[in-house]
Amino acid sequence: MSLYETIYGPFELNLNVQHQLMRYLLLLLCFAALTLTAQQVPTKIFDLEKQSAVGRMNNKSAPQTAEYNVHYYEIDLDLDPAVRFVKGHVTVHFQAQTNMDSIVLDFGNQLVVDSIIYQQNTFLTAITSGSNTVRFTFPVTVNSGTYDAVQVYYRGTPRGNPRGTPFAQVAVPNGNLIWTLSEPYGARDWWPCKSDLTDKADSISLDVTVPQGNRVASIGILQGVDTIGTDLKYKWKTTYPTVAYLVAFGAGKYDFYQDYLQVNNDSILFDHYLLQNQSQAQSLVGVEEFMVLFDSLFGEYPFKNEKYGHASFSFGGGMEHQTISFMGNYGGGLKAHELAHQWFGNKITCGSWSDLWLNESFATYITGLTYELGVVHNSSFWPTWLSQTMGSAFTFPNGSVYRYDTSNVNSLFNNQVYNKGAITLHTLRWKIGDSAFFAGVKNYITDTTLAYGFARTPDLQAHFEASYGQSLTEFFNDWIYGPGYPQIHTGWSSSGSNFTISVTQIPSDTSVSFFEIPLAYRIIGNNIDTIVVVDPTTNYQTFNFSNFPSISSVEFNPDDRIFAKELLTTRISKADKPFDFSMFPNPTRDYLYFKQTSNVAGTSIRIYNIEGQLIRHQNFTEFIDVKELSSGFYIVELATGPKVSRAKFQKID
Numbered sequence: 211m212s213l214y215e216t217i218y219g220p221f222e223l224n225l226n227v228q229h230q231l232m233r234y235l236l237l238l239l240c241f242a243a244l245t246l247t248a249q250q251v252p253t254k255i256f257d258l259e260k261q262s263a264v265g266r267m268n269n270k271s272a273p274q275t276a277e278y279n280v281h282y283y284e285i286d287l288d289l290d291p292a293v294r295f296v297k298g299h300v301t302v303h304f305q306a307q308t309n310m311d312s313i314v315l316d317f318g319n320q321l322v323v324d325s326i327i328y329q330q331n332t333f334l335t336a337i338t339s340g341s342n343t344v345r346f347t348f349p350v351t352v353n354s355g356t357y358d359a360v361q362v363y364y365r366g367t368p369r370g371n372p373r374g375t376p377f378a379q380v381a382v383p384n385g386n387l388i389w390t391l392s393e394p395y396g397a398r399d400w401w402p403c404k405s406d407l408t409d410k411a412d413s414i415s416l417d418v419t420v421p422q423g424n425r426v427a428s429i430g431i432l433q434g435v436d437t438i439g440t441d442l443k444y445k446w447k448t449t450y451p452t453v454a455y456l457v458a459f460g461a462g463k464y465d466f467y468q469d470y471l472q473v474n475n476d477s478i479l480f481d482h483y484l485l486q487n488q489s490q491a492q493s494l495v496g497v498e499e500f501m502v503l504f505d506s507l508f509g510e511y512p513f514k515n516e517k518y519g520h521a522s523f524s525f526g527g528g529m530e531h532q533t534i535s536f537m538g539n540y541g542g543g544l545k546a547h548e549l550a551h552q553w554f555g556n557k558i559t560c561g562s563w564s565d566l567w568l569n570e571s572f573a574t575y576i577t578g579l580t581y582e583l584g585v586v587h588n589s590s591f592w593p594t595w596l597s598q599t600m601g602s603a604f605t606f607p608n609g610s611v612y613r614y615d616t617s618n619v620n621s622l623f624n625n626q627v628y629n630k631g632a633i634t635l636h637t638l639r640w641k642i643g644d645s646a647f648f649a650g651v652k653n654y655i656t657d658t659t660l661a662y663g664f665a666r667t668p669d670l671q672a673h674f675e676a677s678y679g680q681s682l683t684e685f686f687n688d689w690i691y692g693p694g695y696p697q698i699h700t701g702w703s704s705s706g707s708n709f710t711i712s713v714t715q716i717p718s719d720t721s722v723s724f725f726e727i728p729l730a731y732r733i734i735g736n737n738i739d740t741i742v743v744v745d746p747t748t749n750y751q752t753f754n755f756s757n758f759p760s761i762s763s764v765e766f767n768p769d770d771r772i773f774a775k776e777l778l779t780t781r782i783s784k785a786d787k788p789f790d791f792s793m794f795p796n797p798t799r800d801y802l803y804f805k806q807t808s809n810v811a812g813t814s815i816r817i818y819n820i821e822g823q824l825i826r827h828q829n830f831t832e833f834i835d836v837k838e839l840s841s842g843f844y845i846v847e848l849a850t851g852p853k854v855s856r857a858k859f860q861k862i863d
């Protein structure tokens with residue numbers, strides 16, 4: 211058992227936290243904080259991002275795509291936003307990783323291949339499609355290590371048309387928009403590609419030809435716009451590594467504006483593709499301040515040689531397409547969330563959908579940091595953000611941050627990945643301290659072996675362990691891979707200068723036996739207002755303090771530092787103390803915990819109401835659930851052979 215105690219006033223603690231972060235904030239001092247309203251506290255981004263993913267999770271990337279690495283895609287599309295149809299061709303430049311008799315691309319069943327060009331020859335046969343793939347059989351085996359390319363000509367009406375599908379057409383006041391939204395498996399529904407989470411293309415060009423009067427927003431840098439008869443060809447290109455689900459375009463009658471963001475002596479191009487009458491100023495406000503903050507915490511903006519931007523879509527949420535976030539609104543929380551993804555999700559991408567929290571928990575928590583630090587947002591909303599996020603996470607007592615079922619969209623885009631993940635990061639920060647936490651995050655996001663590639667949960671864990679200096683296996687097992695959260699029942703007593711805290715932990719899911727985490731209490735007494743920290747190592751543990759006279763109140767988890775549910779914090783009076791066994795807490799709302807020093811074999815528990823009627827009879831267990839009992843006094847009786855002990859407890863609502 212380890213017990214430690216730190217004494218500092220709550221006000222000093224807040225100052226301390228602020229001080230730790232102040233070095234990250236020096237650049238921000240010249241910006242006036244802009245106050246947003248409480249209604250903009252984002253708690254439902256996961257719902258919006260979930261909607262955007264509905265219907266796109268039927269299958270995963272075809273396993274045969276592992277036979278090659280893509281280094282360059284040339285995407286060339288021709289479409290009219292007034293007509294929901296796509297035709298075009300994609301050239302896939304790849305390197306064989308094995309001897310390949312054929313190449314398989316992810317390719318939606320609703321699309322049709324017209325031909326494939328391979329080494330200057332046009333093939334109308336040797337092509338099979340179906341099961342959301344297209345396969346081309348090479349005339350001669352392509353040997354492992356060979357660089358080669360295939361060009362696929364295709365057309366079709368992509369699957370579905372609600373707003374959340376990968377290729378959506380929506381009427382806007384001055385016409386129609388077509389936009390794409392591919393996370394997680396929708397890229398294949400509008401272009402042939404390799405849509406897994408192991409291989410980023412080194413570069414991508416994306417040309418879209420549209421009727422004059424339309425604009426096309428996309429990833430990377432606009433190379434130019436060619437006039438072809440009555441059409442315009444928008445030519446976009448990125449030379450940053452890009453995963454298929456982050457490739458996107460939007461086409462329609464956008465209003466277009468440009469700004470430059472000043473970040474650390476860099477001028478970063480910022481594009482706006484807005485709907486009619488949308489405000490450039492509203493799109494811009496706060497972005498530079500967020501970028502300065504993220505630059506200071508996580509390193510420079512990962513795509514600074516190209517751009518950042520916003521493209522509107524008439525959809526509730528946002529999507530962090532690389533270098534151009536698609537935005538359903540311009541609330542400050544959503545802007546912060548999508549920008550944070552450019553580091554967490556785009557620079558380093560989750561290496562499997564089970565690890566989606568590496569994208570979403572960070573984007574969610576970093577948005578919280580903008581509240582805590584009062585960057586753009588008013589810091590007075592930080593406690594609200596914290597309690598709302600924690601409250602959302604409590605709604606899944608049996609859910610884990612790490613996702614075991616990736617076949618179901620609801621299993622990915624939910625409270626557990628976004629809010630439980632975010633609040634678990636906050637709890638980890640509490641456990642290891644600000645300096646180890648922020649160093650671990652920065653070392654992870656700037657790790658050159660992960661940057662512009664993929665990461666799995668152990669990669670992040672290793673960086674936190676390096677900055678903390680101790681193993682975090684237990685923490686990750688319980689809080690990331692394991693379900694639920696600790697529920698804490700606290701009883702305390704004060705007599706003279708002696709002060710005692712008895713802590714009972716009841717995990718919300720029985721598959722985690724015990725969450726190891728230091729717990730904080732605010733203690734108020736005679737000339738005392740302080741924080742004590744106890745570090746239980748078992749589910750039931752008592753801590754004695756000898757220099758705390760006349761404690762009058764005890765508050766569990768002040769400032770919501772720990773993701774733990776308070777069941778009850780109550781004073782234990784001597785009169786209620788049981789004689790032969792200890793029973794805790796008393797009074798109780800949810801559970802009773804029994805501690806019996808003698809052999810419990812054969813012990814039974816009986817509960818009588820105050821009229822002496824037997825309410826319950828069961829074998830001895832350490833915890834019993836009393837939530838169903840109505841409020842009032844009860845007698846509990848433990849019987850072992852001829853020996854019977856009784857004590858009174860009070861059930862409260």
Ligand SMILES: [Zn+2]
Binds near residue numbers: 259547551569570573
């Ligand atoms: Zn997100």
